[in-house]
Amino acid sequence: MAKKSTTIQANTYSNNPVVISVKNLHKNFKLPTERAWGLKQAIFNRLKGVKGYKELKVLNGISFDVHQNEFIGIVGRNGSGKSTLLKTLAKIYFPESGSVEISGTLVPFIELGVGFNPDLTARENVYLNGALLGFSNKEMDAMYDEIVDFAELREFMDQKLKNFSSGMNVRLAFSIAIRAKGDILLLDEVLAVGDAAFQQKCADYFASIKGHQTVILVTHSMDSVRKYCTRAILIEKGKITLDSDPETVANAYQKLWS
Amino acid sequence: MAIPNFFYKGNRVLLRELTKTDFKLRYQGSALGYLWALLRPLMMFAILYIVFAKLLKFGGDIPHYPVYLLVGTTFWSFFTECTSQGIQAIVNRGDLIRKVCFPKYIVVVSSTLTAVINVLINLIVIAVFALIDGITPTWTWFLVPVLLFELYCFSLGIAFLLGAINVKYRDITSIWDVCIQALFYAVPIIYPIAMVATSSVAAAKVILLNPIAQVIQDLRYCIVTKETITTWSFVGEEHFIWKFVPIILVIFMLSLGSWYFRKKSKKFAEEI
Known part of the structure; x- marks a missing residue:
């Protein structure tokens, strides 16, 4: 099956210096099995010898390199680990094992308007x-x-x-x-905002930075992947199942449930 | 690493911006605005003064008793504000911690700095009251910032430790509220320490080993009257080493708090 094989296409950016190097990233989340919130339940669980949670492998051995000026789209279904990967790149989460090396400044936008306060101007x-x-x-x-x-x-x-x-x-x-003037831009699902005119402006902007700035974009819009990305990565159950050109990945993504 | 990080410019900018925001928003939407920073502690003082000084006749033989009491209530308010705000800080700023990466201690420090600003404003009020009450300023007034710093370190240590635990067990907020109530009576704010000493010298000594009591008594010694009983003067020369217990407790609390906070802070984003 084509989508199971991990192929890295030689593209025009592979000669650029590596700005992000992700090696064998593992990240687990502890999901409480019963209500393990609060002191009482914690003591209770300890006494019974119950762990009180089960481990969920969100990232299960992710490795990839990002070269300078690549526009990378990360796609995958809900819960596949895309956002966790982005948060790990942004150093909000710390991985259990593996490493993330970043050269340059990284500007993360996991959500727009973080810390916006309605009472400030x-x-x-x-x-x-x-x-x-x-x-x-x-x-x-x-x-x-x-x-x-x-x-x-x-x-x-x-x-x-x-x-x-x-x-x-x-x-x-x-x-x-x-x-924001950073070397690397991390964006999570934020492409279409505002009215039609503003959306057009954003689209033009993304088209203009393609190939001039390093961007990692998490998205569900295959149109965006095809239009802006120079490379795309498909993630399923915490693993990279396809790392290729945008067209191939977009097609594979759309075949996931058809 | 908490200390070297502080010198990184971005962290200082963030600390300043967050403190500014906290202070600006604290009295947002109230008619009297920043005036509340002065009014709240003054009102608390007025209540305690009426109840304890006028009705129950505490502190009759202490010179300048109103100022003496005001120093106690002001710095007690500082301690409670610092710790309750600091403990809540991480949880209150959960939205930031889940979405951006920055040193987590900044939110704790920024939320407690509002209390520092408030106490500095209140120090002016204390100075005015002291002068009106006929207290002559002495060079010991300049020791006040040192004592304030000591109390701040103690509060920060508590805020770090309990704030980190509070992320997982929100019970801490309620438990701390009760502790504050209990501590209030364990510190000689409304009652003069001499009153305890007359019935039990040992009990008075134990009370004075508490850093909060030590700081408040020292502040009264520095600002109001040299007749104040301080930890240093009350713990006898035969127990010389005990005189250092409060400061050791402060250093211990701050170290323990920072160590635990640092250890736990990596997981805050996931656990909030």
């Missing part, structure tokens, strides 16, 4: 969000205008976020994500 939120991503105020000053312009929200920047519509909110968050 849009401007304050941009700086807070930037600080969370590791940018100093000076670095944010440099990016600020671009972010505001891309979001097209200049006249609203001194308004509190709670007065924003959800569309404006997500536009601001998204603009920070794509304007």
